Amino acid sequence: MTADMPKQRFSGKGPTGLGDLVEAVTKATGIKAATEAVAKATGKDCGCQRRRDKLNQMFPFRGGRDGVQSD
Secondary structure (H helix, E strand, C coil): CCCCCCHHHHCCCCCCEHHHHHHHHHHHHCHHHHHHHHHHHHCCCCCHHHHHHHHHHHCECCCCCCCCCCC
């Protein structure tokens, strides 16, 4: 995680894991909006929330709010 990445992308708190980071990248690149448009058009859930939660569970950040690992 780079120091210049804005924390506001994570709704006022730091990312808890890889899922939050992936969500921030997809929002910044427009992928999330495109995915949501397709999901709305097809009437099917894209699974983004489940995927984010699973990635956060599998790959949590251990350093606290800013996501920096401290050993």
